[in-house]
Amino acid sequence: MFQKILIANRGEIALRILRACRQMNVPAVVAYSEADIDTLAVQEADEAICIGPAEAKRSYLSSAAVISAAIVTGCDAIHPGYGFLSEDDAFADTVRAHGLTFIGPPAEVLERFASKAATRRLLAEHGLPTIPGSGLLRDDAHALDEAERIGYPVLVKPSAGGGGKGMRMVRSPRELEQALPICRSEARAAFGDDSLYLEKWLEENRHVEVQVIVDHYGNGVHLGERDCSVQRRHQKLIEEAPTPALGPDSRRHLCEEAVGAIVAAGYENVGTLEFLVDNDGNHYFIEINCRIQVEHPVTEMLTGIDMVAEQIRIAAGEPLGYSQADIELRGHAIEFRIAAEDIAHDFRPEAGTIEAYLPPGGPGVRMDSHLYTGYDVPPYYDSLLGKLIVHGPDRPTAIARARTALSELRVDGLPTTAPLHRAILSHPVFLDGNFTTNLLDRVGPGAFVTAARETAAHEQARAEA
Template identity: 50%
Template sequence: MFSKILIANRGEIAIRIIRACKEMGISTVAVFSEADRDALHVSLADESYCIGPATSSESYLNMSAILSAAVASGAGAIHPGYGFLSENARFASFCKECKIAFIGPSAEVINRMGDKDAARRTMTEAGVPVIPGSNLLDNITAATEAAERIGYPVLLKARAGGGGKGIRLVKNPSELENAFNITRSEAISSFSDGALYMEKFLSGVKHIEAQILSDSSGNTVVLGERECSIQRRNQKLIEECPSTAVDSKMRKKIIEITKKAAAAVGYCNAGTIEYLLDREGNLYFMEMNTRLQVEHGVTEMVTGIDIVKWQIRIAAGLPLAFRQSDIKLVGNAIECRINAENPNLDFRPSAGTVELLHFPGGPWVRFDSALYQNYTIPPFYDSMIAKIIVCGGNREEAIRKMQASLCEFVIEGIDHNADFLCDILSDKDFKAGDYYIDFLSKRSKRT
């Protein structure tokens, strides 16, 4: 087992990893930008190193600075969290060259699954159902031909896309050329890769994902599924486990397909396979996330398995201590992402000093955050400032528990979306489980 781990991240996920390390008796090293000098993760770690200015490109994406901190501190492993360098194959490769364990899959797997076009082809060859689509599109002529073959509406997607970026809906031929140019520009700006492909846009579908843990011997266990259909601009807002759309028969199907997908790429460590599920019960592979997910906590709540600890154990070469038959989903868990933004002003981001803070508590209520009173939220990073995760004996109880938790949550000095989330939980369609990925767009039209 590692004696010291560097966490190449910030905010709530850095704290989440530090806590897991402390419980395992592992020393921790924090890295921080100049803007995060007073951040909570810096105080909680055993050691800390400044790795650059406020901007991510000069700090949390600065591979040489992070690796230098790891070498200087004597860290035997690096946990990338999510975002930033978590799905960067070059960084994983550099870690290996420096003889520092990367807590995640190999660079080869990250590279293969990060290329969405290659991932589609790999899954097709493995017999995993994929959404009807195209190969890479060299130009607008190829895009036009593909759209005519697939049938409108279609989605243009960046090969290197992620985090909801590099995706654009095209409803008819008149929109295609402009959408193609905008999506390619966005892909170049966000991922330094302008390659695009196309998929059929499926309406009335749910976003279902399966959490996996795979060890170095090829043993894969699927920790149930998560429902992630409440999204705004392809960014998840509310997740729950299990999904109301998945019965025991469908869950068995998801487990079988997911294991097949993991085996096809020789996966090792924690990962997530994302699917679309239509009303007829057809399941389509979307992508594989080769990292820890923001919403991993809902799975932990209902399975009792600490995913971060198992990431660390697997990276150290330890085998899984449980089998698929050991996995039981007990209760219902829901997660709400608290973002520093104003829903009444077109979700304008909010930064500033937290003047008053009270977070929810009680049985089966988890509050993951890096906030503290008088902390100044910097404007340079993602707007998510907290996650509230609850678990109830059934879904109705979990919804009520989350509503109570959101009402109990108090923060002054910045804008946030807690009331917006509470409104969603009160919606009759959400309560009935009768919601799909277009839930928010349809709801905005109703209101």
């Protein structure tokens, strides 16, 4: 096991990794930017080190700063969390060159799966159905030809990164021509790489992803799937497992196919294979995420497995130690992303002071958040404030627990997405489990925003009374 781990991330995931380290009795150092000095992980950590200014490029995205921090604090491993340097193969390679371990897939694995187009080809060779798409786009003319071949509507996607950045759905050549420069500049800004590709857009689809864990010795298991179909502009809002879209047999089939292909392709550590599922229940592989994901707690609730601890163990070279037969998926879990966004103003990110914070509690309720009363949410980073995760023996119980928990949750001082979640929880389409990824973009968010505003107004009235 490692002597000491540097946590090269911030917010709730830094805290989550710190907790895993503590439970494993591995000392940890939290690396932070100047803007994050009063964040909870820094306060909780036994040791913390400032690696740069607020600007991510000079702190959390600076591989020199992160690695130097690991060296001067005597760490022998770096946990990159999600985002930032988590899927950067060059970073993983540099970490190794300095005699440290990158907690995640080894550099050559990251490199193999770095290009989405190449990954789709590779996994198609290992038997995964893929969605019709293009290779990397050479230029606008190439893009137009490829879109014609695939058939509109198509989704323009950046080859690097994820999180919906640089992504646009277009319905016509004209829209495509307009979208290309925007997507390129967004992709360049977000990932430093502006290469794009096209993918057939399934009008009605669900986003279902399979969680896998593979050790260094080629032992792999899946931990079931997650349904992340409640999105807004390709940003996930709610994730749940199991997916209400598929029956037990289809789910098992999907997961087994995924883990079989990824083990055969030589993957290592934890990873997620994303699929689109159409109305007929057909699934298409779209991309892989070579990192711990925001929504990993959903799977942790179902399996009882600490996935961050598994990442660390596997990076340290330990064998998996269990097989698929040992994995039991119990009950139903739902995660709600609580972000500092003003849903009434096009989900505008907000910064400011948390005047009051009260996390919910009770059976099957988990809150992963770095908030505390008085915390100043800085404007420099992503708007995620935390995740509320509920678990119950079945979906209706989980939803009931979610309702209670969301009504208990108090985050004062900033607008958050909590009212939207409350509104979604009372929407028949969500309750039926029949939603697709365009639910919010199609039905609302107007409808939800109105509902959410009413909820918010009602709550305010209640608070004032």
